[in-house]
Amino acid sequence: MTTYVLKRLGQSVLTLFLTLTTVFVLLRLAPGDPAAAYAGPNPTTEDLARIRAQFGLDDSLLGQYGTFLANLVRGDLGTSFSFQAPALDVVLDRLPYTLTLAVSAILVTAVVAVPLGVWMARHVHTGREFGANLFTIAGQSMPDFWSGIMLLTLFAVVLPVFPASGFATWGGLVLPTLTIAVLQIALISRMVAREMSTNMTSPFLTVARSRGVSERGLTWRYGMTNSAIPVLTALGTRFAAMLNGVVVVEVVFAWPGVGSLVVRALETRDYPLIQATVLVTAVLTVAVQLLIDLAYPLLDPRVRLTKTSGRSASPATAPSAQTAQEAVPA
Amino acid sequence: MTTTLTPGPAAPAPVTPERPSAVTPADLRRAGARRQARWARAKTWTGAVCTLVVVVPVVLAGLLPLPDPDTQDLGARRLAPFTDGHLFGTDQLGRDLLSRVLHGGQTSLMIGVLAIIVSGLIGIVLGSLAGFFGGWVDAVISRLLEAQMSLPLLLMLLLVVALFGPSIPVITLVIAIAQWPEVGRLTRSLVLREREKPYVAAATVLGLSRVAVLARHVVPNVLRQATLVVLLLLAQAVLLESALSYLGAGPERPFATWGRIISDGQDYITTSWWLVTLPGLFIVLLVVGVNLLGDGLRDRTRRADKEA
Numbered sequence: 035m036t037t038y039v040l041k042r043l044g045q046s047v048l049t050l051f052l053t054l055t056t057v058f059v060l061l062r063l064a065p066g067d068p069a070a071a072y073a074g075p076n077p078t079t080e081d082l083a084r085i086r087a088q089f090g091l092d093d094s095l096l097g098q099y100g101t102f103l104a105n106l107v108r109g110d111l112g113t114s115f116s117f118q119a120p121a122l123d124v125v126l127d128r129l130p131y132t133l134t135l136a137v138s139a140i141l142v143t144a145v146v147a148v149p150l151g152v153w154m155a156r157h158v159h160t161g162r163e164f165g166a167n168l169f170t171i172a173g174q175s176m177p178d179f180w181s182g183i184m185l186l187t188l189f190a191v192v193l194p195v196f197p198a199s200g201f202a203t204w205g206g207l208v209l210p211t212l213t214i215a216v217l218q219i220a221l222i223s224r225m226v227a228r229e230m231s232t233n234m235t236s237p238f239l240t241v242a243r244s245r246g247v248s249e250r251g252l253t254w255r256y257g258m259t260n261s262a263i264p265v266l267t268a269l270g271t272r273f274a275a276m277l278n279g280v281v282v283v284e285v286v287f288a289w290p291g292v293g294s295l296v297v298r299a300l301e302t303r304d305y306p307l308i309q310a311t312v313l314v315t316a317v318l319t320v321a322v323q324l325l326i327d328l329a330y331p332l333l334d335p336r337v338r339l340t341k342t343s344g345r346s347a348s349p350a351t352a353p354s355a356q357t358a359q360e361a362v363p364a
Numbered sequence: 365m366t367t368t369l370t371p372g373p374a375a376p377a378p379v380t381p382e383r384p385s386a387v388t389p390a391d392l393r394r395a396g397a398r399r400q401a402r403w404a405r406a407k408t409w410t411g412a413v414c415t416l417v418v419v420v421p422v423v424l425a426g427l428l429p430l431p432d433p434d435t436q437d438l439g440a441r442r443l444a445p446f447t448d449g450h451l452f453g454t455d456q457l458g459r460d461l462l463s464r465v466l467h468g469g470q471t472s473l474m475i476g477v478l479a480i481i482v483s484g485l486i487g488i489v490l491g492s493l494a495g496f497f498g499g500w501v502d503a504v505i506s507r508l509l510e511a512q513m514s515l516p517l518l519l520m521l522l523l524v525v526a527l528f529g530p531s532i533p534v535i536t537l538v539i540a541i542a543q544w545p546e547v548g549r550l551t552r553s554l555v556l557r558e559r560e561k562p563y564v565a566a567a568t569v570l571g572l573s574r575v576a577v578l579a580r581h582v583v584p585n586v587l588r589q590a591t592l593v594v595l596l597l598l599a600q601a602v603l604l605e606s607a608l609s610y611l612g613a614g615p616e617r618p619f620a621t622w623g624r625i626i627s628d629g630q631d632y633i634t635t636s637w638w639l640v641t642l643p644g645l646f647i648v649l650l651v652v653g654v655n656l657l658g659d660g661l662r663d664r665t666r667r668a669d670k671e672a
Contacts, residue, residue: 052511057523064527159396164403170657175651177603179610179627180644187633187640281518282607296519297611300526312519 036138042327046320054309058102061305062095064128111313112306116298121310125292129314132284136276138207139214144269145250147219151226159230166223173220182213198287210287212270214280218272225268229261236260252283270326341354400663408660414653417514418646422473425466433459433467433619445638453638455629465643467619475536475615476601482540484594487547488583491590495546495555496578505552507546517542518607525613532615539601550593554586589665596658599651604649622647 077085093101105111114121134234150166189199189209197206233239234257242256277292284293292311299307330337392398421428437458445453445461452461494505521538528534558564559582567577608614609623620628622643629639 049511056520058524060527159399171655172648172652175599175603175655176648177606177610177623177626177644177651179623180640180647183626183630183633183640184644187637191634275517281522282610285611292590296522300522301612303526308523312523315519 039328042324046324050313050316054106054313057309057312060097061308062098079214084250103107106313110312114299114307114310115304116302116307117304119304122314124307125295125310125314128290128292128295131289132277132280132293134207135210135214135280135284135289135291136273138211139218139276139280140216140269140273142211143218143272146215147222148226148258148265150219151223152230152258154223154227155230155234155257156253158227158234160232163227170220170224173216176216178213178217179282179286181216182210182283185209185213186286196334206287210280210283210289213283213286222265222268222272226261226265229264230257233257233260259334263330263337266329266333267326270322274322277315277318277322385526404660404663406660408664409654411653411656411658411660414649415657416653418469418650418653419473422466422469425463425470428466430463430466431460433463435459436528443634445642452642453636455639456632456636457627461625461642463636464619464625465622465646468625470622471532471615471619472602472605472609472621475532475539475605475621476598478536478640479539479543479601479605480594480597482536483597484512484545484547484591486540487544487594488587488590489550490544491548491551492555492578492583492586494581495552496559497574502552504546512545518604521604521608522611522613525608530613530615535605535615537614539604542604543597543601546597547590547593551590553588554589555582558582558586592658592662595661596655599654599658602647602651602654 044089048183088312111121113119114124117124137195154163154166156215157166186209188199189195196208198209230253234253239252239256242252243278280289280291280294281293282290283289285297288294295307296311299311437454445451447453452465455461455464490505494502521542524538525534555578564582567581568574572580605614605621606623606626609621610627611615611623612627614621614624616624625643626640627635629643632639
C-alpha cells in the first residue's frame with residue numbers, strides 16, 4: 035500500500051514537472067520579445083537590455099529554466115504583470131469560486147445521471163431507452179457557450195428568475211451549474227447505462243435472481259456495486275477537468291473563477307499568471323486522480339493496490355470514449 | 365373477380381412455420397436485437413440527413429445566391445429573419461446572417477476535417493505501434509497518452525493559440541494534438557486483440573517482417589473501427605473550434621467562424637434573438653447529425669462483429 039502510494043506520488047510529481055516544462059518551453063518558443071512588449075513603443079537598445087536583465091531574460095534558456103525551477107521550489111511564481119501582485123495569490127483568490135461551481139455541477143450530475151443511466155439500462159432496447167438516448171445525444175451536441183447563453187436569455191432575461199452573471203447570491207449558481215450539468219449528465223448517464231447493461235446480463239446476476247433477490251436489490255446491490263469503479267472514475271475525471279476552470283461557462287456567466295482569469299491572463303500575455311494558473315490547476319487535477327485511485331479498494335475489495343503494478347492498479351481506467359465530446363474538457 | 369377485391373376482415377397472417385414454434389414472427393420483430401437493428405438504421409439515416417442539411421449548403425456557399433458575408437449595410441441592421449430576403453436576418457452591421465454562417469462554416473468544417481485526418485493518422489500509427497510491439501514502445505506511448513490526458517486541455521489549447529496566433533494551421537494542429545489520444549488508445553486496444561489471431565502468426569511464419577505484418581495485415585483489419593471513432597471526433601473538433609473562436613481564439617480570416625458569430629451576437633441577445641440562436645442551432649444540427657451517424661454506424665459494426 036505504502037509503496038503503491040509512493041509510486042503514484044512519484045508519477046504525479048513527474049506529470050506536474052512535465053506540464054510545467056511544456057508551458058515554460060511554449061512560452062519561450064512563442065514568437066515575440068517579451069522585453070519589447072514590456073518596454074512600450076520605441077525602446078532604446080539600453081532599455082531592452084535593462085529589462086532583459088531585470089527579468090533574467092538575458093540568461094541562456096537553460097539558465098532561465100533553472101531559475102524558474104529554483105523559484106518554483108520556494109513557492110515563488112513571480113509577480114503578475116496585470117495585477118501587480120504575486121501570481122500564486124491571484125490564482126488562489128479565484129479558486130474558491132471555481133471550486134464552488136465545480137462541486138455543485140458534479141453533485142447535480144451525479145444525482146441525475148446515475149439514476150438516469152440505471153433506468154436506461156433497465157429499459158434497454160425499449161422505446162424509453164431510445165428516447166432517453168436521443169435526449170443524451172442532443173445534450174452532448176450543444177456547445178456549452180451556446181446553451182449557456184440560451185439558458186441565460188430564458189431564465190434571466192425573458193423570465194427574470196435568476197441573476198444573469200456573477201456570484202452575488204446563491205441564485206447565481208443555478209444557471210452556470212445547469213449549463214455544465216446538461217452536458218455532463220448526457221455523457222455520464224450513457225456511460226452508466228453501458229456499464230450497467232453489461233452487468234445486468236452477467237451470470238452472477240442470474241444466480242442472484244434465482245435466489246430470489248428483488249429487482250431493486252439486483253439493480254443497486256449487485257449491478258451498481260460492480261459498476262461503481264468505472265462510474266466513480268468517470269465522475270472524478272470530469273470533476274478534475276472542471277477544476278481547470280470551466281473556462282467557457284465562466285466567461286458566459288462572468289463567473290469570477292480561474293477560467294475567466296486564464297482568458298484574461300492570455301489576453302494580456304501575463305506569463306507569471308499563466309504559469310501559476312497551470313500549476314495550481316495541474317496540482318488539483320493530479321490530486322483528484324490520485325484520490326480516485328486510492329478509493330478503488332474501498333469500493334471493490336477485489337482491488338488490492340499492493341499487488342498490482344503502478345500502471346495497472348486501476349482495474350477500470352476511464353472507459354474508452356464512445357461518443358464525441360467525452361474528452362472535451364468541461 | 366370483383367368479389368375477391370372487396371375488402372373483407374383482415375385474413376390472419378399466413379403463418380407457415382417450417383418448424384413448430386411458439387415464437388411468432390411478430391415476437392421476432394419485437395425482439396430486442398431486431399429493434400436495435402432498426403434503431404441503428406434509423407440513427408444512421410437521421411444522422412446522415414442532419415449532417416447533409418448542414419454540410420451541403422456550407423460547401424456550396426459560394427455558389428448559392430447569397431449576399432456577400434462581409435458587405436455591411438448599416439441601413440439594414442439587425443433585421444429579423446425572413447425580412448427583405450434575409451432568411452436568417454442580418455447582424456449588427458447589416459451583414460446577411462445566413463451568408464456569414466455558411467461562409468464561416470467552410471472554415472469550421474475545413475478545420476474539423478483536417479484536424480481529424482491529422483489526429484487519426486497520428487493516433488492510428490502510434491496506437492498500432494504501441495499495441496503491436498509492446499515493450500518499451502508501448503511504455504513510452506502509453507505514458508505520453510496518460511500524461512496528455514491529465515493536462516488541462518482547453519487551457520493548453522488556448523495557450524498555444526494565444527502564443528502562436530489564431531491561424532488555421534495552428535488551430536487545426538492544436539485540435540489534432542488534443543484529439544489523438546482517443547484514437548491512439550482505441551487503436552492500441554484493437555491491435556492488442558488482433559495480433560493474437562492466427563493469421564498474424566501465419567504471416568510471420570511466411571517470412572514477412574514485423575512492420576509489414578502490422579502495416580499490411582493488422583492495421584487494415586482494425587481500420588474500420590478506428591475510423592468510426594474518428595468520425596465521432598469530427599463532432600468534437602467542430603465543438604472545440606467553436607469554443608476557441610467563442611473565446612476569441614478562432615480564425616478571423618477569411619471569415620469569422622461560428623463561435624465568433626455567436627460571441628459577437630451575444631451583446632444583442634435581448635433584442636435580436638436570432639444572432640445567437642440560429643448559428644447555435646446550426647452547430648447543434650451538425651453535431652447531432654455526426655454523433656447519430658457515428659453512433660448508428662458503430663452499432664452496426666458491433667453487431668456485424670458479433671455475428672462474425
